[in-house]
Amino acid sequence: MSLLHLFDLDGTLMHGSAAPVEISRQLGLSTEIAELERAFGAQQMAPHEFAVAAHALWAGLTPAHVRAAFDGAPWLTGIREVWREIRERGDYCAVISLSPSFFVELLLEWGAHAAHGSVFPEVPFTRPVDAAGLLTPEGKVMVADRLCAQFGVTRADCIAYGDSPTDSLLFDAVSMSVAVNAGPYLAERATYVYEGRDLREAYRLVGAAHTEVQAS
Numbered sequence: 001m002s003l004l005h006l007f008d009l010d011g012t013l014m015h016g017s018a019a020p021v022e023i024s025r026q027l028g029l030s031t032e033i034a035e036l037e038r039a040f041g042a043q044q045m046a047p048h049e050f051a052v053a054a055h056a057l058w059a060g061l062t063p064a065h066v067r068a069a070f071d072g073a074p075w076l077t078g079i080r081e082v083w084r085e086i087r088e089r090g091d092y093c094a095v096i097s098l099s100p101s102f103f104v105e106l107l108l109e110w111g112a113h114a115a116h117g118s119v120f121p122e123v124p125f126t127r128p129v130d131a132a133g134l135l136t137p138e139g140k141v142m143v144a145d146r147l148c149a150q151f152g153v154t155r156a157d158c159i160a161y162g163d164s165p166t167d168s169l170l171f172d173a174v175s176m177s178v179a180v181n182a183g184p185y186l187a188e189r190a191t192y193v194y195e196g197r198d199l200r201e202a203y204r205l206v207g208a209a210h211t212e213v214q215a216s
Contacts, residue, residue, distance in 0.1 A: 001157055002091050003086075003091040003159060004094065004151055004157055004158045004159070005086055005094070005203075006094055006095075006096055006144055006147070006159065006161065006174070007093065007094070007161045008096065008161060008162040008163060008164075008180075009097035009107070009117075010097060010164075011164055012161055012162055012163045013075060013076055013079060014074060014075055015074045015181065016074060018037065019069070019097070019104070020033050020036070021034070022070070023065065023066065024054075024057065026066075026068050027061065032057055033054070033057065036054060046136075047135065047136050047137075048129075048136075051120070051129050051131075054100075060124075065123075066106075070106050076199040078198050078201075079110055079199050080111055081200060082199045082200055082203045083110060085203070087111060087113075092147075092151045093112050093113055094115065095107050095114070095117075096116050096144060096147075097115075097116070098134075099118065101116070101117035101118060102122070102123055103117065104116065105117065113151070114147055118134040118135045137165075137168070137169045140167070141170055144170060144173065156175045159176045159177065159206050160178070161180050161202065162177070162178075162182065163182040163183075164183065164186060165185050167186060168186055168189055171186065177190045178191065178192045180194050181196070192205040
């Protein structure tokens with residue numbers, strides 16, 4: 001049976017930052033997004049409220065800004081190497097993030113089988129955000145279930161990688177999890193805990209899982 005590796009983006013694949021932060025940096029709006037991030041982290045804003053506020057903040061966003069934000073982000077090293085190894089093993093890798101789909105989907109270029117984010121309108125924006133397309137922590141589990149059906153695996157064949165409380169429901173749903181540079185709340189719920197900036201090291205923590213599954 002193949003394994004499905006499910007990666008969060010903000011704070012997990014990206015060290016100490018998040019897609020909204022990097023996008024806002026390109027627009028000179030770091031202070032404004034920091035306040036939204038603070039409110040969201042303190043649970044003073046729901047995911048859809050954060051998305052609507054960010055959409056308004058990014059009124060001047062262009063595809064060039066998005067590409068610059070993606071290319072300049074503080075990614076962990078080894079992402080493409082890990083995903084290439086996952087593919088070579090016959091396993092699957094996907095990204096599930098609350099961040100905007102137009103940013104998350106760029107990770108398909110690096111070898112992810114799938115990439116799901118909160119559905120935002122095309123950049124530059126000419127339409128409002130549709131709340132129905134915005135992901136929540138519960139929505140992450142629903143996306144994971146759809147991916148299981150797509151790839152012919154079950155939750156028992158899934159490994160989740162995350163960093164924040166928004167990943168806790170997904171951690172609870174799957175058989176194995178890796179807290180990557182995470183706070184105590186998520187770390188104590190994880191199968192493995194990793195601190196560092198190289199995804200290859202986090203992946204090695206579960207490297208034996210494929211062999212164990214094949215042998216079972």
